[in-house]
Amino acid sequence: MEEKYLICEDSLEGIFTGIYKAYSLKEDHSRLHIQIGEEENLRLFAEYIPIVPDAGTAVRVSRTIQRELGEETYISICRALASMDKQKGEAVYKTVVCGLQMQNGRQVMGNLTNPYVHKVFELNRGTNNEVLHLMGFLRFQELENGILFSKIGPKNNILTFLAPHFADRLSLLNFVIYDDIRGIFVVHPASKDWYLVTNAEIDSEMMENYSREELEYQELFTYFCHKIAIKERKNLNLQRSMLPLRFQEYMVEFRK
């Protein structure tokens, strides 16, 4: 029998629609695969089926996952799907299959001997670690109009996981977080809910119009970081391993 590849869009919606389609084919799951984006190396004896993302279908799949595999598993899957890894669709699909076959699907994420579950576990951890890192490493700069603006360059698509933390923390302030890699924004108007903005142009001139105090605070903090280090313990390797250069690039205290 030939293998079937479902080509899905790189989004929660796209992959969940793909999973729905895979089930509706009623074939052996081991012959079905989910692939993200355009097919790269076409295989002989394989069929490629393009999947059009559909919001309604995706919602049904997400409800099934939440009901059968539990809320915690669902969040793990969402985080795994925010990863930049290209195998994530296949891993999530096979993890769902594994979970639905188990007597208690809520324990699926403990089944680390299953390679797909392990993959989802790793992707989830990777995304989560990046979220935790950026909760600390993200820097806001105050603009002339009082808005706090931050630019980040995350490996994974983590804005939606990062936003709730800052919305809770700075609920009375206006802030914007910009994902430099994907060109998407999180916008949080003071005392209101945050939302995502895609396909918007960044007004780079406005972003460099700092408030009166901004540069002074940057200088104060840079000086603080310098003073807090104990020179007898100097250890730049340790610093770099705790705070990789890809984060330092966006942080005011490391700006030369």
Added chain:
Amino acid sequence: MNYKVSEEMSVMEKLGILTDAAKYDVACTSSGVDRKGSGSGMGNTVAGGICHSFSADGRCISLLKILFTNECIYDCKYCINRKSNDVVRTSFTPDEVCELTMGFYKRNYIEGLFLSSGILYNPDFTMELIYQTLYKLRREHRFQGYIHVKAIPGADPFLIQKTGLLADRMSVNLELPTAEGLSRLAPNKHRKNILAPMRQIQNGIKSSKNEIVLYKNAPRFVPAGQSTQLIVGATPENDYQLMTVAENLYEKFELKRVFYSAFVNVNEDKELPALPGGPPLLREHRLYQADWLLRFYGFKAGELLSEARPNFNILLDPKADWALRHLEMFPVEVNRADYQLLLRIPGIGVKSAQRIVMARRSSFLSFPDLKKIGVVLKRALYFITCNGKMMYNTKIEEDYITRNLLTVKEKLPFDKDGITYKQLSLFDDVGFTMQPNIIDTHKAVLGQM
């Protein structure tokens, strides 16, 4: 207010001096309490704590760690701020501390404030200033982020109580593990005065927890618990004494954390040891490893060290060292051993032990599975079986395993020593009774000893 403030000094200069003066305090965590924002102020806290940056020494920057003032009436020999030192003295005003904290916090530079202080005039006066600062920050600026504050030994218990209701964590530094060491290096401090506020905070936390059960909205007293710090290597106490003190602090005072601070000789006092090899970082590292074993792995100080073996092995981490002395317990069958026993296996940490317990519900675990779970097989393989089989044909023999463990280079947080210890493993003698310092090991390698 009538305390000395150098009016002409800028906030920048003050920040420099008072950060410099605070940096030797190692407690810079922002963990221990989860608190959502209220929607009417600024800030929240996260139970795991958040690191916001890392300084050039590789230590985490989580809180704005400053002294309120570096003026001090005491003359502790190890302290840069002692009254006999000729250094520039300055003080913040409560407003300056508040503005710095808020300005840093909203830019996400910090997780909160760590406020310590030299003793200005007397303990009560100093504690009052700290209290006022916290009051302004919490009530006027509506700051809801993390606050770690020092309880000043000898201050009025009522002031400490009031301050504790505004702070998340409080700490009193024990500094030196024995009363004898303390009286030698800190002639103005008394052990009794240090332990009294510690006990007060402990009782305060307990009764606050009881009140919360009764009245949900009762103000919380020091919800993130209290901590303390011990200086390592300024006095001749051995590791066993340090660990016993730490264990007592955890058990009798219910401390959340004990921090260890490798002594940095800033004063060149004749009472202090010269440390030509720099601060005793490896020793500090071993103490932290052992501290983890006490808190999360169910070990007792008496299991790790004894009067006869009072110091940690420099070549092996305390857990591997313990395992080698208890080979009669190994190998352990990973698919059956209970959680507590799994934790005692070198190469298995808290997380991997939890994952093992979870994963073996659905299937038998093999060695490749363990590797995926995060077990460090290079270390664990001498101590475990999977389905009754060991990974390789290895001997359960102390010398043999020691030799093999030493060839797996231990990951130390400081690079400059790595090579030295690797070289040292050529000598098979691990029964050092005296703790060689870094200089000794350098000399040994270079053949000068």
